[in-house]
Amino acid sequence: MMEEFYPKAxxxxxxxxxQGYLGHxxxxxxxxxxxxxEGTLAAAFARLDxxxxxxxxxxxxKDGTVYQHYLLSACCWHAGSEERNTLWAGWEFExxxxxxxxxxxxxxxxALLTWQAAQEGWEQxxxxxxxxEHNWYYPTACPSGRIPWDQIIGGIMxxxxxxxxxxxxxxxxxxxQFARDLRDGxxxxxVAGKYHVGMKPNLTRVLVLxxxxxxxID
Numbered sequence: 463m464m465e466e467f468y469p470k471a472x473x474x475x476x477x478x479x480x481q482g483y484l485g486h487x488x489x490x491x492x493x494x495x496x497x498x499x500e501g502t503l504a505a506a507f508a509r510l511d512x513x514x515x516x517x518x519x520x521x522x523x524k525d526g527t528v529y530q531h532y533l534l535s536a537c538c539w540h541a542g543s544e545e546r547n548t549l550w551a552g553w554e555f556e557x558x559x560x561x562x563x564x565x566x567x568x569x570x571x572x573a574l575l576t577w578q579a580a581q582e583g584w585e586q587x588x589x590x591x592x593x594x595e596h597n598w599y600y601p602t603a604c605p606s607g608r609i610p611w612d613q614i615i616g617g618i619m620x621x622x623x624x625x626x627x628x629x630x631x632x633x634x635x636x637x638x639q640f641a642r643d644l645r646d647g648x649x650x651x652x653v654a655g656k657y658h659v660g661m662k663p664n665l666t667r668v669l670v671l672x673x674x675x676x677x678x679i680d
Contacts, residue, residue, distance in 0.1 A: 464534070464581045468574055471520060471530035476510045480517035481536045483544055488535040491549030492582040493592035494519075494575060495541050498605035499554045503529075506554060515539055518552035520574075526566030528574055534581060542600030550594060551578065559606035568610060572617030579618060587618050 467473065482488075499506050503523050510517060510531060518540040520530040532538055540552030553574065555567055563571065575593070578584075584592045589611060596604040 465577075466533040466535060468520070468528060468530055468534070468577055470573065471528040474507070474521075474529040474531055476517050476531035480510075480515070481532055481538055483537060483548065486537050486544070486548045488533075489537050489548055489551065492584055493550045493594065494578060495546070495550050495552050495594045495596055495599075496571070496605055496609045497540065497552060497554045497596050498559065498608050499556045500558050500604070500606075501556075503556045506556070518554050520551075521554045522556065522567050522570050522574070524556045524564050524567060526564070526570040528570055534578065541596060542602070546594075546599050555605065555608065557608065559603065559608070561608065563608055563610060568613060568617075571609075571614050572621065575614065576618045576621035579622060587615055587622070589615075 497518065499521065503521060506521055517532065517538040519532050519534065519536065519538050520528060522528050534551060537548050538552050539547055540554075541547050541550065553571075555563055555571070557563070557567075579587060579592070586592055590598070593611070593615070595609065596602050
């Protein structure tokens with residue numbers, strides 16, 4: 463059963479009425495849109511409490527603290543359209559344009575999105591598939607180039623597969639192809655089962671590639 467609350471989050475509920483649509487009480491998609499808060503945590507909480515038609519799943523402070531406002535499955539009003547809101551969760555990151563995420567926010571994003579990916583059973587960890595930006599679907603600058611996607615996607619993948627499997631994949635495809643796969647989110651192929659781990663008669667584990675080639679892990 464899917465967990466609805468991130469175990470490391472502080473529960474800071476938003477108004478109950480600021481979620482859902484007629485016929486859509488829960489999201490039907492898998493994935494997340496990352497937003498720039500364009501201000502402080504206190505200002506964002508104040509806006510969440512006002513009667514604005516805006517809400518989001520949770521917030522990530524500059525110190526890496528995660529606050530969750532609604533259930534993971536809730537349809538929050540963050541992406542600019544009912545279509546996107548009924549598909550993806552929305553996470554707001556404290557700060558403004560020109561400020562990169564803090565190291566603590568990057569670590570928190572990796573841990574949070576790894577948890578969400580595991581709960582929802584993402585088949586891919588890739589931009590435009592399970593990860594998105596507000597400006598791709600609505601006329602806004604948000605998140606203003608603040609999200610270091612390569613670092614976050616790599617961190618998510620490293621959390622979904624073992625370190626040995628990750629290194630074996632990298633060794634099997636070569637560094638240049640590995641970099642391209644990391645950029646495009648294709649390392650999720652390993653998680654989706656296109657690559658699998660097998661056991662040899664001598665109990666040595668191997669990564670079995672789609673071609674049938676075997677790459678030692680142990």
